[in-house]
Amino acid sequence: MSRTIPTATDGARRTRHRARRVEPLYYLFLLPSLVLFTLAITLPGVIGIFFSFTDSIGIGDWHFTGLTNYIALFSDPAILQSYLFTFGFSVATVIVVNVVAFLLAVGLISRVRFKTGLRTVFVIPMVVSGIIIAYVFNFLFSNSLPALGDALGISWLQTSLLANPDLAWVAIVIVTAWQAIPGTLLIYIAGLLAVPGDVYEAADLDGASKTQQMLRITLPLVAGYVVINFILGFKGFLNAYDIIVGLTNGGPGTSTRSIALSIIGGFNGGDYAYQMANATIFFVVAIIISLLQLSLTRGRNQLS
Template identity: 70%
Template sequence: MTTPTIPAAAATGSLLGNAERGPTDHLAGAPSRRGKAKTDPVYYLFLIPTLILFTLAITLPAILGIFYSFTNFIGFGDWELVGFTNYIAVFSDPAILSSYLFTFGFSIVTVLIVNAIAFLLAVALTSRIRLKAPLRAIFVIPMVISGIVIAFVFKYLFSNSLPALGAATGIPWLQESILANENLAWIGIVIVTAWQSIPGALLIYIAGLLSIPGEVYEAADIDGASTWVRLRSITLPLVAGYVLINIILGFKGYLNAYDIIVGLTAGGPGTATRSIAMTIFTGFTGGDYAYQMANATMFFIIAVLISILQLRISRGKAALS
């Protein structure tokens, strides 16, 4: 038996090629260390200024505010550390507890109303009706108008137009502005907030409804499913994720309600419609800086806990689906 020979040139070339590739590069598919991707400097060019601005505008003021919540600082001058005195006072302040009660009650009611109306409108606008494109454009208009402008327009409506209409028609309950009634003023705030918020929720619901395959409804029609059965057994389960998104976004936004309340009632009558945000900002200008910073810190912690709870619920929904 003869041993096969390798040509010298081929052997030399093979050895030189292996030497150039390195001790491990001869393995098939082995990654080259020299081929490691490098981060584009442009990435840092955009990232670093953003981080600096975020730190200076948000992170440092937040840390400084939390520190001042443990002092008797009034916004200027000298201050001293007072420990948890401000936090203890916040828990026993009926005005602050009332603002928390109003804000959470207002947020829950508004979330329910906004999502119910937006979902029904989305179902109508995605069905076979005429002029649905112009109707969608009309419903989106409130999104592009400033909240304070909307509040002033509705304030004139509630305080002048509707009472004049009530006097002309002889309807007693229209002759008085609901914004002047401390038991009814919150209804006006809910109406105006819902009017502005429904278009955003509507767009999300339309996107969810359009993502449902048409074959599903065709199969339901073949089985003779009624409109209610289709809504309950097909539409709602398939858009449950979109419902959750609207609830999370809406609830977080309504907890920070400020501009519409300022424009409509300025927190009145009395303090009947004063939200948490209004209470905090009023304290900043009224010499209660450290006291309201304690309130703001508590509100921040509550918002974080709500966000964590909503995140877990959303992950649970995603796992089930």
């Protein structure tokens, strides 16, 4: 009687099968988190999308209105202004955050004194509540800086930035960047420390300047970290709410009214169904950005 001799391919196939097998006990541990996620996030989201096709005000009777809310959104100048502000603010902030964080990271991994202590100091804003930061900077912009402008005779500084419809967004960018830089800084430090030192030694022997090393060695080798920081930062800034509430509450007028501020304000103002349609569109935008993030980071990992 002939016997089948196991081959290396069969052994590898059995190994992969065992590696893919998941113990049923793992699903039992996953069940509580899955139930909580479904009840706290998925179910309310589905209910909200359902009510976006109605005229509900959050309580009481309601009727189906089809796509009426969605059609009205695209012709509402206040909603369009909130999207324009949010995307413009997010682009400006993500650029400021990444440029400053990258330069700080380069400085904090170089041979400077007290770099360990400096890293700790720069991380502090990350652990402070955004609303507290906003109220502190609100006092600075509204009182301290105008007083300093009066003392120095600087006319443009004598008026609070928060009261200027054309410049209030600058104050929001400054405060948001001040809080967001530490998290981005830590990612850049990790990326820069992963670059082999031999590469820079070889560049020194070839006579490359520090600027050339930065542009031709450092940036290409940490490009994956740059992509991740830009996409994660942009997606996070789209949800800007607490700092805007503490600084301007969407003013002056509606010049700094973000999408999140519009949605939450609508919930409290009787526009529940209308703002649920707005939230649904915003959710779709977030999904598109997340898919973009996955495609870019997956491609980056394959290249590296």
